[in-house]
Amino acid sequence: MSAPFLPAGDPVAPALRGFARAHAHLVELREDPVHLRARERDPRRVVGLVAGGGSGHEPMHAGFLGRGMLDAVAPGQVFASPHNRQVLHASLAAAGPEGVVHVVKNYTGDRINFGIAAERLRHEGVRVGRVLVDDDLATDDTDSATGRRGTGATVVVEKLLGAAADEGRGLDELTALGNAVAAASRSLAVASRAQTSFHTGEPAFDLAAGELEYGVGIHGERAATTIDRPPLPDLVVRMIDELLTGLPPGPGELLVLVNGMGATTQLELYGIFDQAAAVLEERGLRVAESLVGTYVPALDMAGFSLTLTRLRDGWRTWWRAPARTPAFPVLDDVNEEGR
Amino acid sequence: MSAPFLPAGDPVAPALRGFARAHAHLVELREDPVHLRARERDPRRVVGLVAGGGSGHEPMHAGFLGRGMLDAVAPGQVFASPHNRQVLHASLAAAGPEGVVHVVKNYTGDRINFGIAAERLRHEGVRVGRVLVDDDLATDDTDSATGRRGTGATVVVEKLLGAAADEGRGLDELTALGNAVAAASRSLAVASRAQTSFHTGEPAFDLAAGELEYGVGIHGERAATTIDRPPLPDLVVRMIDELLTGLPPGPGELLVLVNGMGATTQLELYGIFDQAAAVLEERGLRVAESLVGTYVPALDMAGFSLTLTRLRDGWRTWWRAPARTPAFPVLDDVNEEGR
Amino acid sequence: MTATAAPVLRRYAESVAAAHDELTRLDQASGDGDFGDNLRSGLTRVLAELDRPGAELDRPGAAHGFDVAGRVFLDEVGGTSGPLFGLLFTELARALDENPDGGWARGTAAGLAAIQRVGEAEVGDRTLVDALAPAAAELERGTGFAAAARAAAEGARATADLRARRGRASYVGERARGLPDPGAMGVALLFEALAATKDPGFSAGLC
Amino acid sequence: MTATAAPVLRRYAESVAAAHDELTRLDQASGDGDFGDNLRSGLTRVLAELDRPGAELDRPGAAHGFDVAGRVFLDEVGGTSGPLFGLLFTELARALDENPDGGWARGTAAGLAAIQRVGEAEVGDRTLVDALAPAAAELERGTGFAAAARAAAEGARATADLRARRGRASYVGERARGLPDPGAMGVALLFEALAATKDPGFSAGLC
């Protein structure tokens, strides 16, 4: 028994076809090897922005293709890194006169495949910068060489980089900016039900009613700890306080991302945001910007993640700069813009 | 045991607070009685657009508040009609010189509460038009006085009405347009897992693995029929063919909405869209416009609905007209717009 | 025929309190079980307003009480029935204000019309309209409060044989048959209270 | 020291085919079990291209075969190891092209550097680097193909005592200890094939 509404065989190819068809005015799907390209691009942009990774986390990344965000995306199979050749071709499609920046979530497969593509691009004379997103506090273990996983902060990185790239900034500046955003961000995720395994149609792991995976990842691996589900306010306080401890010191203006893991309702996510904002303000911090919704899910997992980013000068403007993509919402201010 | 990430007690109030905070540039939350208002409005608009209904279907309706769509919204408790006083105050906040149009999904509670608000508004000298959305083919039973339920087509109605209202059209014209869009639309929904009951934390009804509720509603009521889940292609063919039989005759240009019921992934939804578009084209129809995503869910139900709308002259332009709301995506064409 | 609103509402509140459990049971059988609560709590709020010191003086006359009840039921009472009763009370207030004597017939008819405009129920759909319509017809003919009350009670009782075509009860199909519609019983109790206000010995034999 | 690529690749393909089940078993213990498939299918495709009529003529010389293998493994072979082998083959092709004699040492060193740049593994992390680095060191010192092959085999066998710090195996922690790393065994087989191409009697005693 497979997942209820996925076709037998390859679930990614038909979804990409449907996606490209539904958003034909914004994106283009290219085959052999599979990658997607934004149709529109700010003429000031001199560096192409390329992201990619396993599928099953939609709308990330392809939903952020378009003016103000990404130029090309290399989608892998479900939870599997894209092939280096996909990254290579996505990069060639995206490269500006100053080259490309790769936004890479910190997973071995992604690092290696983007790394190989970068080697090949350099052989072809294309400059490559790498932004490594590694925000997941649950994997902040000094013992491991693999480092923290990349999760929700990817959206923040992609948005800020996109806006900065639209101002014509160069490769090194963008690479530094992306890595600075990742460094200023930490995330933590919990789940009350595993995602449906694409292969079996059953939950990928079992959780008893009232249990919570604390510090869960986005690829169906279990968290290091399973806890009894605390009342929501206590849970949010605990997560926020751990995030504030893990977050490097910096400005007290925060961007807060409340991200759904797949099956979590907007009723839940906005309620969690209300709670999180209250806790942060009690701690003397300012919630300057926010994003609430299902942006980096793990298929249909029930749960949510919180991401905090300490905002440096100028980042708010980039966050609110208009983006014309399939999935990023309207954030620019009416009164400032007066479109 | 309650739903995992909803606060005990009233789940709607905190979510509304969080929503209004996250989208403060677009919407305003007002208390006593609770309703929401769009901050921005096309100056040409002479009729206010008001919608409302039970909560648990987010982003509908509050996610469609803003320039190009709705002016005010009255949210009820989970799956419960808003109180007539909420509708009254939402309408007073939205009314233009020519009055308000109510977008009402066809449920007894909504009809009655919007109806009472309309009586009260007329007593106060405000003109009211009613658009009744009743697109759900599964309840197309000539025996029942209640008629078809209102589901996915609501999004289509709200988008087209919004764009038409922005052209300064009057009350009667908008009312007629909204009802014409509803009449030209039919929907059908299936579910492989019920939503989590807000009260018990358990699925609202049981479905065995491999079973499918066929013709399910958005309030947790079971469908009239439970079937063995067919392979996805067969399921889509069956749904499309029933929709085409139920849809009144008209133009062969269609708008297709593939809507997630809550826990369904974008991988699934875009794959379904790809399939549906292929079947429709085989039947000689043209998929001129589309929308794919979770727009009218039933909390976290696993399933999807298909909505077909036969597009009349001018409707495509209204569909693509820019909307600045929390949830409606970018549809306008780059090349036409050149923003 | 004349009667002022406040004593009718007080008597109505008493009989609804007495019938609360029975009304709850009826709504459990055909709906979601909140009808007794909705009606009782609405009337409690109305009486609290009427008993506020000085309230009687605010606006004396036949209508007083129904305007309060109209506002309370429209604004604060939940369920499908709450605001429908609110419409009825509002129309009674308006009619009694204009004509303290003939207002009952006019107000009941206008209330029925508003309820049907809004709720779209016909006689026979197994709703409170099945009690309200016969009461309105008797008052129209001028046969008196007792006749109206008996007609409402008869209409309410007869809903036991009907299959619901409106409201939540329409979803349970045949299951509710055999028991009367709670909303119709609630309306019948109102007209019984009206008749008993004139003639304290009157009973329509409802609960 | 000179050897052309094609015979080495043919011999390598044979020994990988023979070792397929063992390589699969090793990757099942520490990873996802696809390593044997990935390597064998890559080499099969390479040979198919080399055996295409006229292929031998396209680009004769010491490097030929490795350029094909580099492209095939970079472009078409899955898993973490596929493209890493691709980097090694590409660097071998480049070096042998420049210098058919000294190219083996230079190419292996450059392949190791590229693999470490991309994969970020150090010696001791329980990866194919643990076989490749000692082989590169022997070739650098000029001790010959057999010495390099023995060093690679020794490095691969020694991974059995290591806890993985890179790759999928790092997730299973201690569980994989006792068995060698499949990728390292795959690299050792390559250098064994190289030595055996010069000296058909050679064996590093791997599988």
Ligand SMILES: Nc1ncnc2c1ncn2[C@@H]1O[C@H](COP(=O)(O)OP(=O)(O)O)[C@@H](O)[C@H]1O
């Ligand atoms: N469309 C309608 N028109 C008139 N009365 C109705 C209608 N729908 C329901 N009712 C009345 O409402 C009563 C139930 O009221 P209540 O329990 O408050 O509503 P709910 O079903 O929302 O809980 C029913 O017994 C019926 O008499």
Ligand SMILES: Nc1ncnc2c1ncn2[C@@H]1O[C@H](COP(=O)(O)OP(=O)(O)O)[C@@H](O)[C@H]1O
């Ligand atoms: N970071 C790395 N650097 C070098 N080699 C690595 C690295 N990660 C894994 N490997 C090698 O890859 C081998 C597994 O290859 P393969 O099965 O194709 O990969 P996957 O884990 O993606 O299925 C491991 O045995 C190891 O030798």
Ligand SMILES: [Mg+2]
């Ligand atoms: Mg009820």
Ligand SMILES: [Mg+2]
């Ligand atoms: Mg109720």
Ligand SMILES: [Mg+2]
């Ligand atoms: Mg493997």
Ligand SMILES: [Mg+2]
């Ligand atoms: Mg693998």
